Amino acid sequence: MNYRNGCALRFDLHTHPLEGSCITKPSQITRDSIGRIVKMMKKRGLDGIAITEHNDFSLGCEAAKYAEDFGVIILPGEEIDWGNHHILRISAFGKDYYILAHPRTPFEYTNQVKLDAVEFGSNRGKFPLAYQIAEERNIPLVQNSDAHLLCDLGLHTSFVDLEAYLRGEFRLIDVRELTKYHHCSIDSLYSNIYATQLGH
Ligand SMILES: [Zn+2]
Ligand SMILES: [Zn+2]
DSSP states (O other), X not given: OOGGGTOEEEEEEEEOTTGGGTOOSGXXXXXXXXXXXXXXXXXXXXXXXXXXXXXXXXXXXXXXXXXXXXXXXXXXXXXXXXXXXEEEEEEETTEEEEEEESOOSOOOOTTTOOOSEEEEEETTEEOTHHHHHHHHHTOOEEEOOXXXXXXXXXXXXXXXXXXXXXXXXXXXXXXXXXXXHHTOOHHHHXXXXXXXXXXX
């Protein structure tokens, strides 16, 4: 697996770009509003995003209708309040995937929800508890921006297996898989990615 050879897609799977543009209803979404989001996606070198507004799946669904026009991937999603936690629900290929967002306390809802990944970092900082949760549940560690402003989009990203995606499967790649492959630390993995993106 090597993202430099194009085998991984780069996604920001935790974003609030509509809320950040004061859009609160699907009817307020226009081609222009999505165009502004896509412009930032391209600037940050993203293949796709999930739109995960708070407890509202309808905004992401409406936004996703424009993705094909712009040649990008927009997955519908939402950020759900779950006890003391926030869970991202993301829809891909007709299935729902669940990512535990910014964990700050242990996650105890073992039977109610099956997590597909856990965030260990975002624009807001690092979440050391994620390592323990990932270990216990054998799930990937990922990062996303949690951007509430458009300019913050794509500053932290997740990786999705390209070959699986082309087969119609959504497989998140554990960041530890990438660091092992590249024999580097998480920080140097990300600084490499941003250097590549900036054309250095
Ligand atoms: Zn949250
Ligand atoms: Zn959020």
